Amino acid sequence: IFKCNFIAFFMCFDLCISEIYVLDDEVGLGRVFDGIGGLSASNCFFTLTPILDYLFKPQFGASLHILKVEIGGDAQTTDGTEPSHMHYESDTNFFRGYEWWLMKEAKKRNPNITLIGLPWAFPGWVGRGKNWPYEFPDITASYVVSWVVGAKQYHDLDIDYVGIWNERSFDSNYIKVLRNTLDKIGLTGVGIIAADGNWDVSKDMDVDPYLKDAVEVIGAHYPGTTTIAEALKSQKTLWSSEDYSTFNDPVGGGCWARILNQNYVNGHMTATISWNLVASYYEDLPFGRDGLMTAEEPWSGNYVVESPIWITAHTTQFSQPGWTYLKTVGHLTHGGSYVALTDSEGNLTVVIETMTHDHSVCIRPPLPAFSVTPQNVSFKLNGSFASIRELQLWQSKFDFKRQKHVFFKKLSPIKISNGSFSLSLDVDEVYTLTTINTGQKGSYPDPPPSAPFPKIYKDDFNIANPPFSEAPYFADQTGVFEYNMNLTDPGPHVFTLRQVVTQMPVTWTMDADQTISVIGDYNWQNLTVTCDVFMESVKTGGVFIAARVDKGGQDVRGAKGVFFWVFADGSYKVTNDLVGSTVLAKGLSGTGAYSWYTLSLTVQGQYATGMVNGEQLWKNDVVLGQNNGWAAIGTNSFELAQFDNFVIEVK
Numbered sequence: 022i023f024k025c026n027f028i029a030f031f032m033c034f035d036l037c038i039s040e041i042y043v044l045d046d047e048v049g050l051g052r053v054f055d056g057i058g059g060l061s062a063s064n065c066f067f068t069l070t071p072i073l074d075y076l077f078k079p080q081f082g083a084s085l086h087i088l089k090v091e092i093g094g095d096a097q098t099t100d101g102t103e104p105s106h107m108h109y110e111s112d113t114n115f116f117r118g119y120e121w122w123l124m125k126e127a128k129k130r131n132p133n134i135t136l137i138g139l140p141w142a143f144p145g146w147v148g149r150g151k152n153w154p155y156e157f158p159d160i161t162a163s164y165v166v167s168w169v170v171g172a173k174q175y176h177d178l179d180i181d182y183v184g185i186w187n188e189r190s191f192d193s194n195y196i197k198v199l200r201n202t203l204d205k206i207g208l209t210g211v212g213i214i215a216a217d218g219n220w221d222v223s224k225d226m227d228v229d230p231y232l233k234d235a236v237e238v239i240g241a242h243y244p245g246t247t248t249i250a251e252a253l254k255s256q257k258t259l260w261s262s263e264d265y266s267t268f269n270d271p272v273g274g275g276c277w278a279r280i281l282n283q284n285y286v287n288g289h290m291t292a293t294i295s296w297n298l299v300a301s302y303y304e305d306l307p308f309g310r311d312g313l314m315t316a317e318e319p320w321s322g323n324y325v326v327e328s329p330i331w332i333t334a335h336t337t338q339f340s341q342p343g344w345t346y347l348k349t350v351g352h353l354t355h356g357g358s359y360v361a362l363t364d365s366e367g368n369l370t371v372v373i374e375t376m377t378h379d380h381s382v383c384i385r386p387p388l389p390a391f392s393v394t395p396q397n398v399s400f401k402l403n404g405s406f407a408s409i410r411e412l413q414l415w416q417s418k419f420d421f422k423r424q425k426h427v428f429f430k431k432l433s434p435i436k437i438s439n440g441s442f443s444l445s446l447d448v449d450e451v452y453t454l455t456t457i458n459t460g461q462k463g464s465y466p467d468p469p470p471s472a473p474f475p476k477i478y479k480d481d482f483n484i485a486n487p488p489f490s491e492a493p494y495f496a497d498q499t500g501v502f503e504y505n506m507n508l509t510d511p512g513p514h515v516f517t518l519r520q521v522v523t524q525m526p527v528t529w530t531m532d533a534d535q536t537i538s539v540i541g542d543y544n545w546q547n548l549t550v551t552c553d554v555f556m557e558s559v560k561t562g563g564v565f566i567a568a569r570v571d572k573g574g575q576d577v578r579g580a581k582g583v584f585f586w587v588f589a590d591g592s593y594k595v596t597n598d599l600v601g602s603t604v605l606a607k608g609l610s611g612t613g614a615y616s617w618y619t620l621s622l623t624v625q626g627q628y629a630t631g632m633v634n635g636e637q638l639w640k641n642d643v644v645l646g647q648n649n650g651w652a653a654i655g656t657n658s659f660e661l662a663q664f665d666n667f668v669i670e671v672k
Contacts, residue, residue: 039399039443040354044347044361044371047404051346052258054362055291056135057281057337058087059298059313060263063100063574065119066301066494067316071465072324075314076298077130081463082326083313083333086342087135088127089262089294090120091187092168094142095501096526097533098187100306100574102497103141104490106168108521110146115171117490117503124178135342137294138168139184139217145524145659154527155192162195162202169203169211182212184262187529188242191216193225193232200235212237217262220244223252238262241290245386246283248290258291265295265329266311267384271419271426273311274328275381278374278417278451281336282358286350295329303496303651305543307574311384319493321472331417331429331462332451339370339415339455356393357446369406370455373398377448380421399443407440412454419449429462474542476671482664483516492518498573498580500536500656505663514553514617517663520656530575535599537577537655539570540669547672549623550652554587555663559614562589563657564664568624569650570599581647585622585631586657589614593638595631597645599655605629605642617665625672 059076067073075082093103104117115121127134143154147164154161165183172178183199185191196215203211215236216222226233239252240262252259261284267273277295284290300312310317313333316324340362347361357375377393402409414432435442435454444452453460480492487504495502495518505519520536548568556562563586570582580599587593593610597603610633612618621632628641652669656662 039397041399041401042359043349043401043403044369044406045349045403046347046363046406049348050363051348051350052289052291054340054342054344054346055258055260056086056342057333058089058135058292058294059083059085060089060294060296061120061123061298062091062141062296063098063103063302065123066319067299067324068319069316069322069324071468072299072314072316073126073130074463075326075330077127077134078463079131080338080459080461083330084337085131085134085333086337087137087292087294088124088298089137089139090124092138092140092165093118093120094140094526094529095144095522096142096528097499097575097577098141098529099308100302100496102499102501104501104503105144106171107164108144108501113167113171115175119489121172121176121178122489124172125176128178133342135181136178137182137184137214138180139187139214140165141187141529143527145526148527152525152527154186155195158192158195158198159202162199165199166202166206166208169208170206180211182214182238184214184217184240186217188218189529191218191222193229197231197235214238214240214260214262216240218242220249220252223249223255223257226255226257227251243385244284244288244290246280246287248288253289259289260292260294261288261290262292262294263296264293265383266297266308269300269310269312269315269327269329271328271421272380272382274332275376275419275449276383277329278332279376279381280383281332282360282372282374285346285360286352286358291346303539303543303573306496307576318471320474322469323471324468328426328428334429334460334462335372335415335417335451335453338460339453339457353396353398353446355396356391367405368456369402369409369412370453370457371400373444373446373452375446375448375450380419380449393448395445395447397443397445399441402437402440409456410437411435412437412442412456413458413460415453415460417451418447421449431460431462478541478669480667481516482518485516495538495540496573497538498577499533500538500659502538502654502664507663514555514663514665517555517665518667519663520661523659523661525659531578533578533580533599535655535657536659537570537580537599537653539573539651539653541652543651544649545569545652545671546649547625548652549621549670549672551619551621551666551668552654553617553619553665555617555665556589556612556614557661557663558589560590561658562614562660562662563587564662565655565657566620566622567653567655568622569644569647570653571647571650573651582650582653583622583624583629583644583647585620587612587618587620587633588657593631593633595629595639595642597647603645605645606639608638610638619666
C-alpha cells in the first residue's frame with residue numbers, strides 16, 4: 022500500500038507542478054509572420070457562398086491570409102488538368118478555368134489576401150517539343166509573366182508571388198531570367214518563391230549571389246517542420262509553401278494543428294499553405310478528401326466544414342501577416358508546442374497544441390515517435406505584455422475515445438494575476454489565448470444532405486455565355502474540354518464541348534497519350550452513355566465514350582473500363598483500357614471527319630453493346646475485369662474534337 026501511494030504521490034506531484042514559460046518582447050522578436058493559406062489546383066466543384074466565406078471571410082471561419090493557385094498548363098497535375106491561358110503560342114485567353122474567379126472571390130472577402138501563382142505544367146509549345154521548360158528560359162519566363170500581367174489587366178488582381186515549377190527540378194539560370202523579365206516590365210514588387218520542392222535551392226543561393234538576390238522566399242513542400250542549415254544561413258524568408266495533403270478527418274485536423282505551430286518552432290517557417298484548399302473533386306480520384314473542407318457534390322449542394330477549418334482559425338482570426346513571432350516560443354516539457362505573436366502595438370496571441378503522435382500523423386513525411394501527457398503550464402508575461410489583465414480563450418478538443426470533438430469553442434476569459442496565468446492541458450487540445458476580442462465561429466444553416474450523382478444526367482452544352490470554360494461535373498484528366506461556339510455548323514450543334522489541346526504538354530506527371538474527361542459516380546455499374554461526336558482530324562482522328570472508368574489523376578495512363586472508339590478512317594473498336602491494348606471488338610463504323618455521329622454504349626453485367634446513329638455495331642461482347650467506375654469522353658490523341666448532347670442513364 023505504501024509503495025502504491027508513494028508512486029501515486031509522485032505522479033500527482035509531476036502533474037500538479039506547473040512548468041513556467043516566459044513570453045517577453047524585450048529580449049527581441051523573432052521572424053515576421055506571413056500567414057496561413059490554401060492551395061487551389063487540379064479541379065474545382067464549388068461555387069457556393071458559404072464555402073467561400075468559411076475559407077476567406079475574416080473573423081468567420083479559416084480566415085485564410087494566403088491563396089496560392091495553379092497557373093494552368095493543360096496537363097494532369099494530381100486530380101485533373103487546368104487550362105492554360107495560352108494553349109498555343111498565338112493564343113491568349115484570360116478567362117479560362119476557375120482560378121481567376123476564385124482569386125476575385127477571395128479578394129472580395131479579404132482585400133489584403135496574398136496571391137501566389139505556380140506552374141505545375143506548361144503548354145507543349147513552351148518546351149518546343151521537349152518535356153522540359155528550361156531549354157528556352159526566355160520563352161518560359163515570358164509565358165509566366167504574361168499570366169501575371171493578364172491577372173491585372175483583365176481581373177484587376179495583383180499577384181504577389183510566382184513560383185518556378187512545382188516539385189520538379191529548378192534551374193538557377195531560369196530563376197534569374199524570370200526575375201529580369203518581371204523587372205523589365207515594372208513588376209519589381211512580384212516576389213519569386215523557389216523552388217517548391219526541397220530546400221536544395223538554398224545551397225545554390227549560398228554560392229550564387231545573383232540567384233540569392235532573385236529569390237525572395239525559399240519555399241519547401243512537406244518539410245516535416247524542419248529546415249536545413251543553408252536555408253537558415255540565407256536569412257531569407259522561409260515557408261512551407263505546400264503542406265498537409267492529409268485526409269481531413271480528426272487525425273488530419275491534428276496533423277494540421279501540430280504543423281501550424283511546429284513549422285515555426287522547429288523550422289522558422291513563417292507561412293504554411295495547405296494542399297488542398299478544398300477537397301472539391303471526385304473522392305475516388307487520388308487524395309480524396311485531402312483539403313481544409315469537403316465540397317465534392319455540387320449536384321446536391323452538400324459540403325462539410327471539417328476540423329482543419331477551425332484549427333486554422335485558432336491562428337488566423339487572432340494574428341495577421343506583418344505580426345511578429347516572439348523569440349520565446351518552443352516545446353512544452355511534457356509534449357506539444359506553443360507560439361506567440363504580437364503586432365508590436367500591445368496585442369498578443371498565444372497558440373498552444375498538445376497533439377499526440379497517433380492523432381496528428383500527416384500523409385508525409387514519416388513522423389518520428391514522441392509522447393505527450395497531460396500537464397499544467399504557467400506563462401509569465403514580461404516586457405510590454407506585463408500590463409495585460411485578461412486574455413480571450415478559445416479551445417478545440419479532440420476526443421478520439423467518444424468521438425465527441427469540440428472545435429473552436431469560446432471559453433471564459435483568462436484573468437492575469439501578477440503578470441501570470443496557468444492552464445491545465447490535456448492531450449489532443451488546441452488553445453488560443455489572445456488580446457483580440459473579435460473572434461467568431463461563423464455558421465450557416467445546414468447545407469442540403471449528401472446525395473449521389475443523378476442516375477439520369479443530360480448536358481447539351483447550349484450556353485452562350487458560360488460562367489466557366491469547363492462544363493459542370495466533367496473532370497478533365499488529360500487534355501482540356503471547353504465550351505465552344507461552333508460557328509461553322511449551321512445545324513443543331515452550335516454550342517458544343519471541344520477538346521482543344523493539340524500536343525503533349527510539358528508534363529508534371531505521366532499524362533495519358535489520349536485525352537479523357539470523367540464524370541459521374543465511381544460506383545456505377547450498369548448504364549448507357551450516349552453522345553454526339555465530331556472529329557476534326559482527317560484519317561487520323563478518333564474519339565470515344567466510356568463507362569466503368571476506374572482511374573484518373575496521376576494514374577490515368579493505367580485506366581481500365583469499357584471504351585467505345587470510332588475513327589475518321591471508318592473503323593471502330595471496343596477496348597478494356599484507355600491505351601487500347603485489350604480489344605474486345607472491332608470492325609467498320611462508316612465514320613469520318615467533319616460529320617456528326619451519335620454514339621451509344623450500354624454496359625449491363627458482363628456485357629457491352631454499342632451503336633452508331635441508332636445502328637448496332639456489336640452486341641454482348643464480354644467485359645473483362647472492371648465492374649464499376651465513371652463515365653467518360655475523350656480522343657485518341659491530342660487532337661481537336663467536339664462533343665454534344667451527352668446523356669447518362671443508369672439502370
